Amino acid sequence: xxxxxxxxxxxxLGIASLITSCGPRLAEVVxxxxxxxxxxxxxxxxxxxxxxxxxxxxxxxRLQAGTAALASCTPQVxxxxxxxxxTIGMSFGQVLAATRTTADAWESRTSGGFTVLTVRPxxxxxxxxxxxxxxxxxxSGAVANYTYREPQGFRSVSDPADATLAGxxxxxxxxxxQQGDEYAAAGxxxxxxxxxxxxDVIRPGxxxxxxxxxxxxxxQLRPIEAILRYQLFIHQMELEKIEARGVVAANIxxxxxxxxxxxxxxxxx
Amino acid sequence: xxxxxxxxxxxxxxxxxxxxxxxxxxxVTRIAPEQAIDLxxxxxxxxxxxxxEAMIEQSxxxxxxxxxxxxxxxxxxxxLVGSVRNRSMEHIPVNTFVRDLERAYVNSxxxxxxxxxxxxxxxxxxxxxxxxFASAATRNQLGMEHGAxxxxxxxxxxxxxxxxxxxxxxxxxxxxxxDLETNSxxxxxxxKIKKYIEDPRLRI
Numbered sequence: 001x002x003x004x005x006x007x008x009x010x011x012x013l014g015i016a017s018l019i020t021s022c023g024p025r026l027a028e029v030v031x032x033x034x035x036x037x038x039x040x041x042x043x044x045x046x047x048x049x050x051x052x053x054x055x056x057x058x059x060x061x062r063l064q065a066g067t068a069a070l071a072s073c074t075p076q077v078x079x080x081x082x083x084x085x086x087t088i089g090m091s092f093g094q095v096l097a098a099t100r101t102t103a104d105a106w107e108s109r110t111s112g113g114f115t116v117l118t119v120r121p122x123x124x125x126x127x128x129x130x131x132x133x134x135x136x137x138x139x140s141g142a143v144a145n146y147t148y149r150e151p152q153g154f155r156s157v158s159d160p161a162d163a164t165l166a167g168x169x170x171x172x173x174x175x176x177x178q179q180g181d182e183y184a185a186a187g188x189x190x191x192x193x194x195x196x197x198x199x200d201v202i203r204p205g206x207x208x209x210x211x212x213x214x215x216x217x218x219x220q221l222r223p224i225e226a227i228l229r230y231q232l233f234i235h236q237m238e239l240e241k242i243e244a245r246g247v248v249a250a251n252i253x254x255x256x257x258x259x260x261x262x263x264x265x266x267x268x269x
Numbered sequence: 270x271x272x273x274x275x276x277x278x279x280x281x282x283x284x285x286x287x288x289x290x291x292x293x294x295x296x297v298t299r300i301a302p303e304q305a306i307d308l309x310x311x312x313x314x315x316x317x318x319x320x321x322e323a324m325i326e327q328s329x330x331x332x333x334x335x336x337x338x339x340x341x342x343x344x345x346x347x348x349l350v351g352s353v354r355n356r357s358m359e360h361i362p363v364n365t366f367v368r369d370l371e372r373a374y375v376n377s378x379x380x381x382x383x384x385x386x387x388x389x390x391x392x393x394x395x396x397x398x399x400x401x402f403a404s405a406a407t408r409n410q411l412g413m414e415h416g417a418x419x420x421x422x423x424x425x426x427x428x429x430x431x432x433x434x435x436x437x438x439x440x441x442x443x444x445x446x447x448d449l450e451t452n453s454x455x456x457x458x459x460x461k462i463k464k465y466i467e468d469p470r471l472r473i
Contacts, residue, residue: 026465030305030315030319031305032305032306032307033304033305033306034304034305035301035303035304035305036303036304036305036315036318037303038303038322039322039326040321040322040325040326040369040373043322043325043326043329043373044325044329044373044376044377046329047329047373047377047379048376048377048378048379051334051335051338051345051377051378051379052378054335054338054339054343055338055343055345055378057343058338058339058342058343059342059343061343062342062343096342099342100341100342100344101340101341101342102339102342102343104339104340105339105340105341105342119340120339120340122336123336123337123339123340124336124337124340124341124418124448124450125340126340126341132450
């Protein structure tokens with residue numbers, strides 16, 4: 001009788017222990033009621049100390065480069081530094097002063113008398129007042145050309161005229177026309193027209209752009225707008241100048257003839 | 270005998286009423302904000318603090334701010350706080366830990382934080398008003414805002430598993446800093462919290 005009771009109790013105990021062991025074993029990370037010390041204050045203080053040191057070093061370096069650059073610049077280069085623009089003929093120090101950067105911002109590679117400054121991998125590209133610089137080439141220690149990274153692609157400046165607003169607009173419009181041509185070739189006339197329109201805004205009154213817009217509208221079966229553009233193109237052409245242009249003139253004259261032909265056809269339709 | 274019984278009954282009644290009234294009184298104790306107290310198992314201040322501390326540590330542990338300073342001649346990066354979406358099943362006030370991170374950025378001097386969203390609109394309205402009503406000497410100029418280089422965005426997600434009285438809740442908080450010009454992520458922070466909640470067998 002006693003043995004039976006003992007066996008039953010042991011079995012129950014066994015089952016109970018089995019049931020409890022099925023649950024997960026928990027390792028508490030934070031105990032309820034525990035006071036957690038503020039860890040972030042120390043992290044912020046460390047970051048502040050390290051950041052101040054680095055910033056002071058970079059600022060000092062930048063100021064030194066700026067002072068040295070301004071002490072030895074020609075009036076034209078000094079003006080460019082003051083405007084924050086890179087220009088042809090600047091030294092490396094003057095490039096740093098114009099871009100308000102230090103040598104840490106650039107990766108420099110020298111071969112022979114040429115030095116190419118590029119963006120350090122993994123960091124933001126330095127920029128001047130005009131735009132983001134992709135690379136700067138120096139020949140015998142002076143800037144020979146430099147390249148901007150722009151929405152239309154890369155734009156190189158190797159002549160002071162390229163750096164003017166007109167030069168910039170010219171390069172941008174050319175890049176937009178190229179993009180538009182590619183879209184037109186791919187059959188995306190809506191996108192092509194968008195790029196031609198943007199080129200027209202940047203470089204207004206350009207006959208090449210007008211002709212492209214007219215052709216795109218013509219292909220999109222928008223005859224009234226196409227006629228207007230073809231007529232504008234013909235108007236933009238000065239026949240006297242065409243005659244003086246030799247072989248190129250023949251192509252332009254052909255384009256005018258084609259435009260006139262399209263105007264007649266579209267008007268008849 | 271009868272009188273005695275009535276007197277005892279009245280005394281017992283008074284005692285019961287007194288105990289009942291005493292039990293109804295609310296007990297408030299002021300405690301340290303650093304003390305971890307979990308009652309329901311839902312998202313609380315302790316979780317928010319843990320996330321904030323982890324994010325601050327991860328953000329300063331990464332080199333994105335130093336890299337920016339190096340590429341810009343020592344000027345600290347400007348950060349705009351974007352949206353941190355709560356994609357969990359419960360209400361989570363995300364601004365508690367986002368503000369902690371903002372405070373850390375500003376106090377460290379490593380990062381500039383610029384106002385965004387509704388706060389920025391309010392500031393712009395005020396600035397426009399100043400052009401008309403403030404004196405020339407004290408007027409703040411238009412078009413002089415500091416443009417942000419990076420935007421802080423993020424989300425909170427949760428997974429819940431429940432069986433009987435037991436429940437496991439898992440939270441994952443992801444924050445990232447995105448370069449506003451190139452859309453590339455320069456820093457990604459992540460913190461995970463897992464809770465095991467067991468309800469009592471009997472509840473009154």
